Amino acid sequence: MKARELVKLGIRRGSTLELAQRLVGDALDAGLGKGEVRDRLRAVTADPAAHRDDPFFGALAHELAGAVASPAVDAGTDRETPAPWRAWGEGLDREAVEQMENACRLPVSVMGALMPDAHVGYGLPIGGVLATEGAVIPYAVGVDIACRMRLTVLDLPVKALEGARDRLVKAIEGETRFGVGASFRSPRQHDVMDDEWAVSPVTRRLKDRAWSQLGTSGSGNHFVEWGRLVLERADLGLEAGDYLALLSHSGSRGVGNEVARHYSDLAMGLRRSLPPRLRHLAWLDLDSHPGQEYWAAMELMGRYAAANHELIHRHVVRAAGGKAVATVENHHNFAWLETHFGRRVVVHRKGATPAGRGVLGVIPGSMATPGYVVRGRGLPVSLESASHGAGRVMSRKEAKRTFTWSDIRRQLDALGITVLSAGADEAPGVYKDIEWVMGCQEDLVERVARFEPRIVKMSHPGERPED
Secondary structure: OOHHHHHHOOOOOOHHHHHHHHHHHHHHHOOOOHHHHHHHHHHHHHOHHHHOOOOOOHHHHHHHOOOOOOHHHHHOOOOOOOOOEEEOOOOOOHHHHHHHHHHOOOOOEEEEEEEEEEEOOOOOOEEEEEEEOOEEOHHHHOOOOOOEEEEEEEOOOOOHHHHOHHHHHHHHHHHOOEOOOOOOOOOOOOHHHHOOHHHOHHHHHHHHHHHHHOOOOEOOOOEEEEEEEEEOOOEOOEOOEEEEEEEEEEOOHHHHHHHHHHHHHHHHHHOOOOOHHHHHHOOEEOOOHHHHHHHHHHHHHHHHHHHHHHHHHHHHHHHOOOOEEEEEEEEOOEEEEEEEOOEEEEEEEEOEEEOOOOOEEEEOOEOOEOEEEEEEOOOHHHOOEEEOOOOEOOOHHHHHHHOOHHHHHHHHHHHOOEEEEOOHHHOHHHEOOHHHHHHHOOOOEEEEEEEEEEEEEOOOOOOOOOO
8 A cells, every 4th residue: 555545534644654564564464455454554553442353454543542651751762860770790881781781761660780791782782681670572582583692412423523523623614504584495494484473473474484594594694513522520410521512603594683673673663652761671461462463473583593593503412413412592682471579571682691500501701711501590680691691792794894805814823713604703702701701690590511612614705694
């Protein structure tokens, strides 16, 4: 439908019109006829309050009915005293600290935490943890929803890194794909594709694309790598010793990105009264139709991201001629319903990972530095969280100006590390010292094992990052 048709129905120009146009496109893509779309729109505009549960135009009904937070909440977007929060690590990036402070000034915020890998993000900083009451913030979850780590320990000897190097390289090169839009010509099979993908117009429309990308790794800081896992004492069901291990980092690919952007735009349209510095912290009420729709889509993306890793590891391990003897995985860029200090809250961990007591996870360094398998200590004031990695110290643009591949190659060669492909924007020097990061959070996690990368695969230089 053209804009003037929508305006004639009573939809005002601006963000509301943009929302209506997007929803019309989603409805048509889902198979609704133009006549049915017009009929639904007439009904919604005539009585928006009665059509908040419309599967296609519920978000528009909420917008037209003024279904945002109560006027008292909207008027208090700048609370006088921010919600309590604490940072781990000294000298953290000033802009990231300001972003955390701003996030804790939202009327829905309850508590926050900032991890030592902190750097600037959209709205909530990377490494930011934010608990809210009755609200979910799409940009506080992140653009790459449910990005995660997975580590598999193999039954093959660690000396395979040298003796069977060609086979290990071929396994990575042949069994996953890297880059924006990367997909398999013959889609891989997983039960996640039998889930309900009609939970939102975005996932309904993009199911086929998601299926074609199942088992792929994407771009940006996503990787698949072989390395040596050092277990100094018996744990993970294994005896102490050195092991061959596979480590991967990626998320929900293009469909997760589209979900994030769709609902972030929707939230910002519903919270137009927010000042510019809080714009990317616009929230959806959890009990509203848009909030429930986003939550269902986010959880689907969590299952989809987990399936991606499961398939990457299943196929790469099989191609390498080995079997899995232990697995550890954890994810970030997600929101969880949890109870903290006696309150039921939504905990957003953007570039931060759960670290409840006894919870296992992986915290990577860089292509030239170790990562760690960790076990959470469950510290309450951190909202039971820890960092998701080392954290960047410079932008991708600055990294490309600063580092050359010849310099990076010399550094990696000296360490015995082979990089099959990557960009200079992922050079080891763009990341914080992982030992400093780990030292800052000894009260959050205990180290269980050390992973030392040896064969690394990332997207080719020039790929636009998705993270």
